[in-house]
Amino acid sequence: MIPAADVLPPALEVTGLVKRYGDVTAVAGLSLAVRAGECFGLLGPNGAGKTTTLEICEGLATADEGEVRLLGRAWRTDAGWLRQRIGLALQETQLAEKLTVYETLRLFASFYHAPRMVNDVIPLVGLEEKRDARVGTLSGGQKQRLAIACALVGDPKVLFLDEPTTGLDPQSRRQLWDLIEAYKRAGGTVVLTTHYMDEAERLCDRIAIVDHGRVIAEGTPRALVGSIGAEHVIRFVLADGAEVPSALLEALPGVRVVAGTRDDGTELQCTAVHETVPALLGLLAQRGARLADLRTHAPTLEDVFVSLTGRALREA
Amino acid sequence: MAKPFPALSIVQLTLVRIKEFVREPEAMFWSFVFPLLLAAGLGIAFRSRPPEQLRVALVRDAASDSLERVLERGGGLVVDVLDDSTALMRLRTGQVALVADRDAGGTLRYEFDPERPDGRAARFLVNDALQRAAGRPDPVPVVERTVRERGSRYIDFFIPGLLGMNLMSSGIWGIAFSVVTARNRKLLKRLAATPMSRAEYLASYLLSRLGFLAAEVVVIVGFGALAFNVPVRGSVGVFALVTLLGALAFSGLGLLVASRATTVEGASGLANLVMLPQWIFSGVFFSSKNFPDALQPFISLLPLTATVDALRGNLLQGSGLVELAPHLGIILAWLVVTFGLALRLFRWR
Numbered sequence: 001m002i003p004a005a006d007v008l009p010p011a012l013e014v015t016g017l018v019k020r021y022g023d024v025t026a027v028a029g030l031s032l033a034v035r036a037g038e039c040f041g042l043l044g045p046n047g048a049g050k051t052t053t054l055e056i057c058e059g060l061a062t063a064d065e066g067e068v069r070l071l072g073r074a075w076r077t078d079a080g081w082l083r084q085r086i087g088l089a090l091q092e093t094q095l096a097e098k099l100t101v102y103e104t105l106r107l108f109a110s111f112y113h114a115p116r117m118v119n120d121v122i123p124l125v126g127l128e129e130k131r132d133a134r135v136g137t138l139s140g141g142q143k144q145r146l147a148i149a150c151a152l153v154g155d156p157k158v159l160f161l162d163e164p165t166t167g168l169d170p171q172s173r174r175q176l177w178d179l180i181e182a183y184k185r186a187g188g189t190v191v192l193t194t195h196y197m198d199e200a201e202r203l204c205d206r207i208a209i210v211d212h213g214r215v216i217a218e219g220t221p222r223a224l225v226g227s228i229g230a231e232h233v234i235r236f237v238l239a240d241g242a243e244v245p246s247a248l249l250e251a252l253p254g255v256r257v258v259a260g261t262r263d264d265g266t267e268l269q270c271t272a273v274h275e276t277v278p279a280l281l282g283l284l285a286q287r288g289a290r291l292a293d294l295r296t297h298a299p300t301l302e303d304v305f306v307s308l309t310g311r312a313l314r315e316a
Numbered sequence: 317m318a319k320p321f322p323a324l325s326i327v328q329l330t331l332v333r334i335k336e337f338v339r340e341p342e343a344m345f346w347s348f349v350f351p352l353l354l355a356a357g358l359g360i361a362f363r364s365r366p367p368e369q370l371r372v373a374l375v376r377d378a379a380s381d382s383l384e385r386v387l388e389r390g391g392g393l394v395v396d397v398l399d400d401s402t403a404l405m406r407l408r409t410g411q412v413a414l415v416a417d418r419d420a421g422g423t424l425r426y427e428f429d430p431e432r433p434d435g436r437a438a439r440f441l442v443n444d445a446l447q448r449a450a451g452r453p454d455p456v457p458v459v460e461r462t463v464r465e466r467g468s469r470y471i472d473f474f475i476p477g478l479l480g481m482n483l484m485s486s487g488i489w490g491i492a493f494s495v496v497t498a499r500n501r502k503l504l505k506r507l508a509a510t511p512m513s514r515a516e517y518l519a520s521y522l523l524s525r526l527g528f529l530a531a532e533v534v535v536i537v538g539f540g541a542l543a544f545n546v547p548v549r550g551s552v553g554v555f556a557l558v559t560l561l562g563a564l565a566f567s568g569l570g571l572l573v574a575s576r577a578t579t580v581e582g583a584s585g586l587a588n589l590v591m592l593p594q595w596i597f598s599g600v601f602f603s604s605k606n607f608p609d610a611l612q613p614f615i616s617l618l619p620l621t622a623t624v625d626a627l628r629g630n631l632l633q634g635s636g637l638v639e640l641a642p643h644l645g646i647i648l649a650w651l652v653v654t655f656g657l658a659l660r661l662f663r664w665r
Contacts, residue, residue, distance in 0.1 A: 060509055060665070083511040090509070094501035098339040099332060110319075110328035111512040154510070 009072055011036040011158055011189040012057060017066035019052050019213075026052040028213035029066070034206075039180070039190040041204035043197070043301060045311075049213035050193035051091060051162055057191065058088050058160050071157060084113055087156030089147040091163050097136030101127050101146055104135060105153050112154035125149040125179060141172025148179060159183060161192040165199060177202055197301040209305060216308050225299050228307040230256050230269035234276060234296045237265040242289040252279045259306045265293070269303055326516045326523070333524030336494065343490065347532060351482045352539055359471045359544050369394050370438045373403040375417040383418065386449040392441055413438035416446075472547065475540035476627035477600035480562065482532060484594065484620050487566030488573060488587050491521050495574035496583040499663065508664035518659055522567045529563045537631075550630030554637055558630055561647045562623035568654030569619065575661040594620035622646040 012034040019027040027049040034040040042050045055061040057068055059075040059082060068075060070082055095104055102118060109115035122131055125145040130138060138146065144164065151159055161180070165173040180203055184190055194200050200207050201221045209217040209224070217224055238244070244266075246258045254272035261267055270276040273296055284291065306312055321327060337343055371394045372387070374380045380397050387395045396403075396412060406412045407427060413435050414428040424446060428435035448454075498504050507517065540546035548555075573590055577583040597604055597611070598620035607615060615621055626643035629635035637644075 058509055060505065080511060083509070086509075088509055090502060090506055092502050093506040095503065095506075096332070096336060096498070098336045103332065103335065107325075107328045107332050108510065110323055110325040111510040113511075150506075 009036070010034060010069075011038075011071060012040075012191060013067075013069045014053070014057065015067050017053060017056060017068070018064045019049075019056060019061065020064055026213055027056070027063070030210070030213060030215055031066075032208050032215055032218065034189060034191055036189050037184070037187055038205040039184050039192070039203050041200040041207045042191070042193040042210050043195065043200045043207050043305075044193075044210035045195060045305075048210045050210055052213075053210070054160055054162050054191065054193055058086065059083065084154065085157045086160060087151030087154055087158075088160040089144075089151050089162065089164060091166070093147060095135050095143070095146065095150070098134060100132050100134055101138070101149075102131050104146065105149055108150045109153045114155060115153055116155045118153065121149050121153050124152065124182070126175060139172075141168050141175065144168060144172065144176060145179065148176065152183065156188070158189045158191065161190065163193055163195070165194070165196065173199070200301055207301065209301075209308065211305075211309055217304065221301060224301060224304045228256070228269060228299060228304055229271065230299050230303065230307070231271055232269075232273040232276075232296050233299050233303050234268040234270060234273065234280065234294070235261065235265055236268075236280070236291055236295075237293040238284075239290040239292040242287075244283065244287060244289060248283060249280075252276055252283065257307045257310075259310060259312065261312055267303070267306065269299065269307055325512055326520060329512075329517060329520030330523040330527075333494070333520055334527050337490065337524065337528065347482070347486045347490070347528065348535055351478055351532075351536055355471075355475065355478050355536065355539060356543070358474055359540075370414075370434055370441060371396065371412050372414045372416060372438050372442055373398050373406055373412040375400050375403050375415065377417070379418045383416065383446065387442060387445050389445070393438070393445070414442060416442055471540070471544045472632060473603075473628070474601070475536065475544070475546045476631050477624050479533065479536045479559070480598070480620055480624035480627055481595065481600045482536060483529075483559065483562045483623060484566045484569075484591060486528065486532065487525060487563060488570040488591060490525070491567055491570030492574040492577070492583045492587050493580060495521070495571065496577050496580050499574075499578060499665075500580070502665075504663075505665040514662070514664075515659055518571055518655065518662065521571060522564050522655070525563050525567045526560070529559060533559050546631070548631055549634035551634075551636065554635075554640065555627075555630050557637075558623065558626045558640065558644065558647075561644060561651065562619070562626075565619050565623075565647045565651040565654065568651050568658065571658035572654045572661070575658045576663045578663070594618050597621065599624055617646060619647055619650040622650075 010033040012032075014033070015031045017027050017030040018025070030049065030053055032040070042053065044050050052061065056063045057070060059079055062075075071085060073082055075082060099107070101122065105118040105121060109118055122128055125148060127142060127145060127149065130142060135143065135146065148161070148164065151161070159180075164180070165176050168176070177199070180190060180192070190203075192203065204221060206218065206220055207224060208215045217227070219227070241264070249255060249258045249266065249268060252268070254270040254276040255268050256271060257269040259267050268276060268280070277296070302312070370392060373396045374383055374387075376397050376399050384395050384397055387393050396406070398406065403412070403415045404427070407415050407429075413432065414426055417425045419425065424443070426439050426442065428439050430436055495504075508514070537546075537548065541548060569590060573586045574583055577586060597607060597615045598618050599605075600620070604615050604621060605612075616625075622643040626640045626647070629640055629643070
């Protein structure tokens, strides 16, 4: 019988992590646990401490306080053992441009005791046709897939990905998601950071929302979205830069949270859209404000972040 | 688990270094073509230099015509007859080495700068010619024999210097740029996250240099031997050992230069700081013995001095291991110290 996920020891356990750079505290007592075989996402705005946390977990930085246990071991005592068993893609690595895809992977494979065959890894990331092309000639998406191939070639138990799809076009992003899902189906554990909600919702079994170096919420995407208790989000933009005081909006029936958006719009998280919308239209008509745009959508992780911090994820 | 040889990381790292270098046409030019152009230029410039002619001035007066004839017969002198002020002006600006004049009483007057070697030489040549013409006998008979031997020409002196200089520049530039670029592109950080051995990474730079070393040495020494008949008198084994150790020591220096710099500009500054004193002091272009005695202990400890002296000893005098041991010891010490320090100081992010 296969034990339930809860019974397995965690692949990664982080407790009370603190990291300071001078006066800046990048990570302020962060704790989390990642189960073996799951995809765990750290979701948060830029500067929230996601990358620092990941680098400490990857053994690239040391924490000022707190503990990291990866596959049951600590970096301090078992660095060589751990490096053989993890794969990672950093946010900004540029691989050597003069080498080919094959040569790059063969180099990375040479570092591991029991690497995968390079010729097996290339098809995994869909770079068969680029096998002998120089890295400098690859597109952004292809380079990123090669970076992931470098992470996979050591046959890792845990894969760390720092913003794997930032700056990629939609097609490349979907290709990368397929790749990560295939790794997970084969039993791998994934820890990734992202500031894209759609990415987190699609890939992650569980998510920790990180802000100012702390986990402010944790759970499955569905549970997190459900936790804000809103059934709908109404998003509107007023014509001619008109404004309505948020106290008036909060008083509308069914409204739970009011927040500004990046493009000068306003979002209302509400429980009963059929009551809130007529009341909102009435309020605007009474104040002589005209709508430039009005739409509603089901709540997303973005709305969870807004309801927790009062700020939008990407402007925070 | 034993891996096949080509799958070893040190082999892969070294191959990657070599491929990256070969695929960079500019690096190939500076390592191979540029030294040859330099050697050819200097070789031609110093190849068949006639005995140096000293230019002196005579002040135009009643006596100057007869003096001019005497001096020109003496040889080795070019004589300008000028008026007083022009002659002095030319002396002051270094265009003539000496101004000579004979006053009405028959006394010879020389004006020259005793701190200039050509001034002193001109004074003796001029005085000698004029005194002999006036009837001075030479009490002791003299026989002169001039020597122009292969091995003592400037090009013979220069080819080992050029080889040493090239070992230094390719070691330092080649490695420093490659390492700093990799650090800049966060590639070092990515590699540091793998189980790669860090010592192997640094060692791969030393090993890859050896692949090009043979080519560099054959090109430079072969060119000297074929084009200028520069002698190769020592044993090939000792020569190979000297170049090998020299190349490794300069690679170690290159790694040390690159161990912390995060920008190419920073690394260039540091590389120049390391190389410039050696270009000047280590006797590449002219003998390091020209510097004051107080500096000699310091100069002889420089890795380029040790390499160039050992190469000259081997190629020109045919010195063996025993005579070259002090130089080899200095080079080896540089290799051990620089590599050890680089490994300790190296910044991976």
